[in-house]
Amino acid sequence: MTLEAKSKIIEESDFYYDMSYSLACSTFANMPADIGIATGSEATSDISSDDVDSSKEKPNDDLVSPPDAQMKTAALLDLYSGCGAMSTGLCLGAALSGIKLITRWAVDLNTHACSSLKHNHPFTQVRNEKAENFLSLIREWNTLCKKFDVHKSISLSSDLPRTSNENEEYGNEPLLKGTFEVERLVDICYGDPNSMGKVGLWFKVRWRTFDPSEDTWEPVGGLSDSPDCIKEFVQNGYRESILPLPGCVDVICGGPPCQGISGFNRFRESEAPLNDERNKQLVVFMDIVNYLRPKYVLMENVVDILKFADGFLGRYALSRLVAMSYQARLGMMVAGCYGLPQFRMRAFLWGALPSVVLPKYPLPTHDVVKRGLVPRAFMHCLVAYKENEYRHLEKALVLGDAISDLPKVGNHQPNDVMEYSIKPKTEFQHYIRLNRQDMKDYSHGDVTPKEGQLFDHQPLQLNRDDYERVQKIPIKKGANFRDLKGVRVGKNNTVEFVPDIPQVVLSSGKPLVPSYAMTFNKGKSLKPFGRLWWDETVATVVTRAEPHNQIILHPTQHRVLTIRENARLQGFPDYYRLLGPIKEKYIQVGNAVAVPVARALGYSLGLAYQGKFHGDQSLFKLPGNFIPIDHATETRVASLGASKGEVVETE
Template sequence: METTPVVGKRQLRQRKPPVAPAEPDFDSEEEARGRSKRIKTTSRSIKKVKTPAEPELESIPANGDDVAAQGNASGSQSSKGGRGKSRSTHTKRKTPKSSKAKVVAGDKKKKSRSVVKGDAGADQIEKEEEENMSQDEEEAADGQAEEANEPAKRVAKSIKSQASDAEGHAELVGDPIADAVARERWPHRYRRKESGSSSLGNARMETPEDIRARRHYDFCKVDGVMFELMDDAFVKAEDGQPDYICRIVEIFEGIDGKPYFTAQWFFRAEDTVLKECGKDLDKRRLFLSEDRNDNPLDCIGSKLKIVRVEPNTDLDAKSKRLPERCNFYYDMSYSVAYSTFENISPEIDISKEVSTSIVSSESANKEKKDTNLSPSANKTLRLLDIYSGCGGMSTGLCLGAALAGINLETTWAVDLNPDACQSLQINHPKTHVRNEKAEYFLSLLKEWEQLVDEFNVKNEHVVDTSGDLENSDSEEDDGTKLPKGVFEVAKLLNICYGDPQNTGTVGVKFLVHWKGYTSEDDTWEPIDGLCDAKERIKEFVVNGYKRNILPLPGTIDVICGGPPCQGISGFNRFRNGENPLEDEKNQQMLVFVDIVKYLKPRYVLMENVVDILKFSKGYLCRFAMASLVDMKYQARLGLLAAGAYGLPQFRMRVFLFGARPSEILPQFPLPTHNVILRGRGPTEFEPCLVALDENADRSVLKDELLLGDAISELPEVTNDELREEMPYGEGPTNEFQRYIRMSRRELLDYSFGDEDQGHKLYDHQPLCLNEDDFARVCKIPKRKGSNFRDLDGVKVGSDNICYLDPEIPRPLLPSGKPLVPDYAISHLKGKSLKCFGRLWWDETVPTVVTRAEPHNQIIIHPEQDRVLTIRENARLQGFPDYYKFSGPIKQRYIQVGNAVAVPVGRALGYGLGRAFLKIKSDGPVFSLPSNFSLVGQVPQPKEVEVVFL
């Protein structure tokens, strides 16, 4: 069955330009010249920042590298934005149209893009214009504006202003296009106050900037150079700006009698969200956009040769096979919406040679054969979870993919925390879990590939003789007496890269079981010391290959992971904002990218905290995107709030999808629930916030979930609860509780095969507070909003700053320590409401924390004198009740708090499953089925074939 229709269309869509308010008709040339030069944006008040200067291009050298070098001085461009106010993240303000160069005649003020529509009076329009200008000035004065990833509006510079003999240098050539044909191809140029679009290749939505035409042409001449429709050219920019690059998609005479052309713009890498991180990409590589606008004909500069190439991952083929006089090439499109780099759709590219390719059919066919395989119902797709933690993200992805009809399995997982690895292994017994550094894992993969090639094991057929570790003691002694001090390898049990026994030597090591010894005597030995055990090594490699103990390049379907970047934390006083990647605490971003580059998965999903967009102007996130794009992966960036997918918390995380050129780039799932808003992401990346448009129908969203919805029916426990598992007692009271109690089989989780693990409650234990903290918690009133300020001896001034009551002796605990500790009074300079704060049933939590101490956070149960249990925190993260955690109590809190919320991963997994099924709907987002959030079985999306020209 088809999924439910998309709820609410975005203002800025991937395939169609946005619809803007209507503008007045112009019945005369004088009125036409009165069009405003000031380009207004939407309510976000985008600011513009000029890009650095670039040398003017007087001529085009035959060598395209010279052109690329001359024309690549484009710097970062930005926009200013008012943050605005919003009650919930399911609503998204209108996304501004990202246009490039724009020149319009006259100096009359144009209508602001506001809520005013139709025939609003001029006074009202001017009032709104002034208010917007005042707001912009105030923001600039306060220094509150942030850079935006939307390129600044480009203003083409008329060559006429620089030439004394300018008259006649730009002219329309030849007979005009037949009137009937022109009106059919460009109807928006010939009608008044009408909307609509053409069915031909030049179809587009009418916007207020559209200049009405008198007639259209196929040819024009600028400075003696002939240009034809669909030619590519430089366009002169303002002084200090690099020349822009465009395709000429319209040539026409306006009703004011002046010649114009419509430019469809190309982006250089540094003009996109990549900014400075894009400067290392191929200088001749461009990205086609759907952005267009009208400009005077004399803005056209030199003619260019731009070639479209196949989106192939062969990094060398493009540059080697480019035509000799090719100035630039393009293989992807770029859209500001969700910072999307994507395969070019026919709707965007209407060039004369859309099928132009420099990649041989053999190479393209190989790419398709290797990666573009439609999954069958019986085929298991393989996922590698790096920095896996306890497995929240990969678990959610697999559950969501299963709902789409895709059998995705976490085949490998890597994490440095041994307790987190144990938790993942308990819940996913089929997964090859490795407790090691990610960089060691990458080194091991390279060594493993060499061993596989050395022993030619891909063609070997041997019986799997590798047993479990507990069977290593069962080797029969053949009676052979070994000389004293001589050891014989009975079996190799495992392989790693590193120094597991702290010998001071890092390298490839095998875990060896020695003949005649027990498993307690097993040791890690370097491969160089096993020269006499070649057969044992070969036996291990052959059987390891058969059991997929390690991935090989090209064998992985999905890599997901959240590389820790502790160098961006606000708690790190020594953050390196100038060169974030030189900070050792941010090195895992490089490792993650290197693993993707080596393994070449079909899909990549990277997750991280929102601070990655705030620190150093988002450099680390831009670097990750630039790395994917440089590897010829499609890419899309989104910010998702956990509460928008059915949880009583707000935590927002950043997600970056990558897809090989032969795959469909996954769309982000629109929210299913209202959510109480707590904070926002950076204004710069607001176009990446996954949310409904402000004018969308919000009635389709379910009510926000509250704390009581998630945990109210759980059994009562005390501060010193010791039971690892217990019966539920009461039954579920709402849909969320029924859903969270579902069995593995009901949720399509086949980590244990078809086995059902029963319905016991695990990990319902709180952190056992010390005697003093427990005494304080017991004195916190059981009512909404209570905290340490309700304790005896605390006063609160009119400025909301608390202090100790000087008129009474300071209350003490039985231990002799103060009832109200000093840190509670001094935290946040006396304004804190968090210390020993008690949650309430009708609230949500800002985020699930990794520490359960109540000293500076609100984590006390509403009606019980204890902090929330591990299981209660796990429910706030969406972990099913069957999911067990391993390790000490504090470690289990850390695992739950660090995890990606399972419902978010589940929604992303459903979108990933759609991509595997080749489902490509319009736009960068899609709507989940109406019953998606609370059931284990939903209608599977219909598979469709998508073919790119």
């Protein structure tokens, strides 16, 4: 329907709507074709109560992905990207559906996370800056592109001139002493890069006769004598898509931080959450969506967004999308349901333009050890099977399924690259060791990195006192500080010191059992210096590796879990390498979206992108063999002797 025709109908109607609403996953979607247009009291919506788009007797047919040459391409912008787990998973899943989704741009404030993303996605334009500055930048960039009419100039000439010292007539002419001449512009940003209190548009300048290390940031107003340099930079930047423009982005994904809703925050603004500056990134995220108008949006956040203040922020995000004429769908997904040994429930919000198909949520593929509570007001948004519904689920994964093949390392392991010492033992381990090509990861183009290297298998080195304590924690299931000498459990499961046993001290003179362990959670906690076990799962991978108030010790080694072990629990492929100090790597892994969840969502995105979803249901079943191992890879893996579910403890 044309906008003119729609405007006429709205004008003549008492009530008007062009989306249907379904309680299942809080779905706002295009109306089914048989509803049509109704006015006044005639407006009705006949939505099916069945919210699962698949057979209830068996899983869908096995996955058959098309050849790479036949795949359509789509451009993705990853906001609040971290080290890139969400976009990586989306791209892996989309590839299985027949869409080559490419992360073209990424934005994050953490320098180390940006370095990790760039290392693993070398062709991505990665910007280390505030999201609100990025929004201002793309607005300025659009203005510059219009000013220099780059759309027309690029179409007229695909071979624009580039600045080059060798081709410039004045390249060898000496400069007068004290004279500075712009050779070319090499970067652009919006903000205050020189920390001078001057926020605005800046260019990084390469000065003639000076080394690149002497590049400086200069305000756009200070480059009035170099309009040709600005024009050339904009033309080249447009051709290379260094920044997204409205209408050029297919997908935006991201997890805007909302620290103001954290349960650890004693000063939460429950009456007006958006007045809290720590929650403003949600507004910025939606403002960027509104400016760029991508076909699809996927926002991720902690479930507290649906708990705090009666779910105010979750409702706000949903309503912003609908107000921007996006279809929308809200769901809560559990990472363990997609083949990981952790629970980790998160909220995901889909958005889709009216002209495209709204993605559905993939139903679980694995059973899971249940932890955590679902917000009562959003029970209908939980992505799960109904109680009486047929389900075909794989057995829940446990810690041993994920990490039992990794080499033994000590408390101090200085090497961030090492070799595998044994072959994989479980299906999970075979899959997680696949190379980029076998996983259909196109972030390196045609380059296949060296196989057989294990990255980031390093634990946070415990200090001398904590290491002594950990060495005394028994190697058994359920062991923790309560097993240390001099501690006993009294009434109401509360710990206390044994009165007639002298306090044991460490070699430093400090007590073996620290006071914080005895008083944590009023003496009822089992977490301080807790040891994990092979047949257990974790509640969620966290950003810290200290054992003082969490269960993070290796089952049989006297250390905390390594970065790679945490990455395995998040579903990162082993080829995914992290950069930065060890503590920063833990933060990157802990903040990431679980890759298998993102991969399942990426598959759904690809199907919707190609218009393969039908009906108004909100859920669908993934193919029976969703782990993407093609026939050649399957043959190679089988030759190694994989044993399904086999777990062997590593000493």
